[in-house]
Amino acid sequence: DAKTTQPPSMDCAEGRAANLPCNHSTISGNEYVYWYRQIHSQGPQYIIHGLKNNETNEMASLIITEDRKSSTLILPHATLRDTAVYYCIVRAYANFGNEKLTFGTGTRLTIIP
Amino acid sequence: SQTIHQWPATLVQPVGSPLSLECTVEGTSNPNLYWYRQAAGRGLQLLFYSVGIGQISSEVPQNLSASRPQDRQFILSSKKLLLSDSGFYLCAWRKGSGSLNFGPGTRLTVT
Numbered sequence: 001d002a003k004t005t006q007p008p009s010m011d012c013a014e015g016r017a018a019n020l021p022c023n024h025s026t027i028s029g030n031e032y033v034y035w036y037r038q039i040h041s042q043g044p045q046y047i048i049h050g051l052k053n054n055e056t057n058e059m060a061s062l063i064i065t066e067d068r069k070s071s072t073l074i075l076p077h078a079t080l081r082d083t084a085v086y087y088c089i090v091r092a093y094a095n096f097g098n099e100k101l102t103f104g105t106g107t108r109l110t111i112i113p
Numbered sequence: 114s115q116t117i118h119q120w121p122a123t124l125v126q127p128v129g130s131p132l133s134l135e136c137t138v139e140g141t142s143n144p145n146l147y148w149y150r151q152a153a154g155r156g157l158q159l160l161f162y163s164v165g166i167g168q169i170s171s172e173v174p175q176n177l178s179a180s181r182p183q184d185r186q187f188i189l190s191s192k193k194l195l196l197s198d199s200g201f202y203l204c205a206w207r208k209g210s211g212s213l214n215f216g217p218g219t220r221l222t223v224t
Contacts, residue, residue: 034212041201042217043203043216043217044157044203044215046212046213046214087156103149103156103157105156106156
């Protein structure tokens, strides 16, 4: 799986959009970008994933650059409950063999009241 | 709907004692199962994963072991705990190429 780089921490004002960047310059053509978040003392929670097109769901939007070497997770209207560590992961879309996901240290997002 | 259970939620064990953490998944069949560990202030470290009953792959050599006696049951064990085994242990499941779904975790403190 490709390596990802994320800033260790970010702050965002409540009600504003939180934009979390992720660099994955070694991503290969069959690798998806996944985002998870982990609220303190809980298991990680899936947020969104995408291959090359921008994606949106009820939680967030995912913007992937045209060269796919970086992406941004957008929380459109951040609330205090969005304070968490956010993990960006890339993995191949495979249905056999080694299907593990590896997590780095992520970005600690703090929403400021 | 699918649910994943882990127990116990918290555990305090002395160095050298054995360990058994259990994880079960409901509402799906033949899932891929995973054990992760998260040390304080660190990212998630994959320990073991399993694609079927009795099939265990180890990612990190250590004094831990895993077993999958039933399709939806995954057990993490140790014969003798070390101080460095303290951490937050997470079980997760995935079906096919879907998203990874995590359990609530077990916080282990080795004293």
